[in-house]
Amino acid sequence: MSLGRIVKLQALITKPLRRAYSTAPELTQIRHNVKRSDYANLEDKDIAFFESIVGKRYALQEDLQAYNVDFWRSVRGNSQLVLKPGTTQEVSAILKYCNERKLAVCPQGGNTGVVGGAVPVFDEIVLSLTRLDKILHIDEITGIAACETGCILENLDNKARELDLVVPLDLGAKSSCHVGGNVSTNAGGLRVVRYGNLHGSVLGLEVVLANGEILDLMSDFKKDNTGYHLKHLFIGAEGTLGVVTKVSILCAPAPQAQHVAFLGLPNFDAVLKTFKSAKLNLGEILSACEMIDAPTLDASLEHFKLNSPINGFPFYMLLETSGSNGTHDMEKINKFVEIGMERGEIIDGTITGEARKMQEIWKLRELAPMALTKDGYCFYYDLSLPLRDFYSIVEVMQKRIGTLATRVTGFGHLGDSNLHLNVSCPAYTDELHHKIEPFLYEYTHKLKGSVSAEHGIGFIKKNYLKYSKSAEAIAMMRDMKKLLDPKGILNPYKVLN
Template sequence: MVPHLVSRWPVWLFRCRAAYTPGAPVQQKTWAWMSSAAPWGIVGTSPLVCRHSSSTSSRAPEVMLTHKRYPVRRLPFSVVSEEDLAAFERMVPGRVVTDPEELEASNVDWLRTVRGCSKVLLRPRTSEEVSRILRYCHERNLAVNPQGGNTGMVGGSVPVFDEIILSTALMNQVISFHDVSGEAGLPVASGQWGTWAPEGKDRWLQLQAQLHLCLALWGPHVSLHCPEPRAPRWLGCSAGILVCQAGCVLEELSRHVEQRDFIMPLDLGAKGSCHIGGNLATNAGGLRFLRYGSLHGTVLGMEVVLANGTILSGLTSLRKDNTGYDLKQLFIGSEGTLGVITAVSILCPPKPKAVNVAFLGCPGFAEVLQTFSSCKGMLGEILSAYEFMDAECMQLVGHHLQLASPVQESPFYVLIETSGSRAEHDAEKLSDFLEQVLGSGLVTDGTLATDQRKIKALWALRERITEALSLDGYVYKYDVSLPVERLYDLVTELRARLSPRAKHVVGYGHLGDGNLHLNVTAEAFSASLLGDLEPYVYEWTAGQQGSVSAEHGVGFKKKDILGYSKPPEALQLMQQLKALLDPKGILNPYKTLPSQA
């Protein structure tokens, strides 16, 4: 039997290999626990270095304009005039950017695959300023591109043509944080953050009535799968409520709440750059989804500015509010096409007192699945993440970032995180689990970390895959949901289909959520290679009853493939909701909805 590891963990990391004769009973197997004193081959910058910078180098090739690479036509919006610039300067003095060099980074997505040609960027600090800007743009028929940290994967955060960029970068204030228990509501600060502005409440009620009319008109013809947001398991415990502006960087918020013994309910590889408002607008999933659920369940309230400048002030902190339609859900995942999110009230779970990360090698994807099954059964409530990556991912991370594997070379790798309140309890569960998977041959090699710094080093092997891919050439990225048993079949089939025309075809992602990140790299963009990928990837996914976008959103790149995941009736209803909330279509045009539904 494996000894209890609590008293046997004097160092931060262990390597574990099973040494036994095949077929021998578990009790007769011997185990070698080998310590390591330092991270393996990690050189250069910290694993948490900001990976999603949009800055460009003079040596970097210029990104082709989106409207030249893709078949898209400019809609009949007005063009920004000198009079408009003067009006904006009065609204946000000193925060109107027109310098082409300053605009360059905001016109290009961080993947450097799409580029707009906006001539002006605005930096409001308050919801009132956003309201004045949108009211003016609505009257003038000027298109607006809301932008947060610009870390999106599908071209949703940058202009397609010359839309005005509305940046939330200066809306970065934490308004309040409270440790609460039970169902009591939290009063928020007075002023612009009042729980209800009278005109805002009236607008919420008006929207509820209009939405009800839309649904009544469609009646039985609409069949939508809209499950009620699942309450995370931790909501029965004490929780914190964070109220902040939309431009707060996720990593900064994480530090803020961790100082108070709480954590944010989501964690992303782009946390050093992404904004919480952008997270909500794209309904970001990320690395904690398995444990804490989606933003549909953790967001309590939000403040949104509509296209005509109306401020919807719904920053409630009530855990229960069953008064009519839950309108905030419309804006989560709407990608700035229905309104601009300016503030949010969100639940934060307690900070775990014991966190462990295991990094394991598996001989095949079947073993990855079986390990996950054992993981769920044996780790239960302390399981907080189950990530997988294939051998090519590890090779790219090693080649481009000089991060060496901490375990022997394997066809697949899994990263397992546990989060609990008692170290001894978690250690015992992990001990039993590792004995099971190593002893049965599901895992061939493994390493374990308990120290926070070394835990981050292990996470870097998974989180920095995107960075390594971006250094490998042009990247075709796909983010799909599939039945877990078929999750990797798409990668295998694409490798055979593309053969030598692609540099690498890799698969990794959140296996616990059935979320595959499929990436294909090439020396440069190729229309021919794109034709071999699309619509094949989407047709294959639809054939498995999967989703063509699991967590990255729709943006510009996926707007015309929604039909693979949504019926025509649903698409038409979405168009009606867009027309209801943004009748002139000025908010983030060319994104999220199909050109023709």
């Protein structure tokens, strides 16, 4: 039995989101007062050259709003040219030319990022990888799949499922995000607790460097200890060190059964104990471990008129199992829940293996960010924190902010120590903003946490990098950038200041 993704989040959220942000945002360069660097300006001869490479049809100069504005409508660039190369060689020819001319380039995948990393800030040429969408091969025995960068994650996953495999990455934007974009942002998502991060599962990359050189780091093997492991430099580099054009990734065996447990817990200490028990008792079948606090659940219930199978608890946990034997899995879950209830760590809950019911439960979690936005405006954070401080930071913020906010809530990938902390309010105010920042980042810094667990730095967070990385590390990042892209043409104004 092949199990499809339970919630097609993007399909669910696009409409309300688009309504909420129906007008185009202010230009990023104005809103954030950015100064354009000394890149060359696009001239007619440039366009003629690019047309000779990709063809007139794939050198777009009109209706570029979808490429200039991000999915969350938080940033807006002013690019006058979108190029859609059809081969790695075309990407190479474009970059070689841009590097020689010092024309800035913004690589773009599915444009589903949340930190403004994939849209231009000024007039960078948008290099859309949409046409590089081929699945190259999938080996049904080893589970190793290779595809071009613009392949949509869901398409690769669907193809893998035909061979009883799954792509080891799952996130809300699955139906539109690109595999290359996932790699470039080291996308996390819902199943990291099971399958680990992309540094573990990406086996090879093909990358085009700023000067147009094609770097073949593809591999069809899990093990290859020949020289420096260069591919990792491009995983999570957000298109600033090179343009990923091909990806080889290790798929996992498809689970034969899935179950979801939705649990009500009396306090955060019980949440931690339940997580520990889940690791021990569900061990190898645990595939998601999410925490949701009461104010978050309330927002989902209110704004989306959802029903929760249980109510009235300060904390909820959503656990998912994926295994090769449904009967065994159900026995393990029952035992795990019984132990938790005996100990008073779990008060109430529901367990289901029915697709429809699992979907309903996942909605409670996955619609949370949208629900909070519907309060009016939401300051939304993505932190890694020590588990002992995982929730106390929410309480600290609740106390600090008081009635200025509609809700101060926390939910997230507890299994990965990844908290999404949210402050919703009727409308954006500077007062509230300054009440949160930089306090929250300083607080995170003191706990040696990460100010961006999974979203990346992009444009929006580049001033906060210093809270999670030492001056020496940032200096080395600059050295890498200088080495690989000396003219700085690749995705400028992103990641590094």
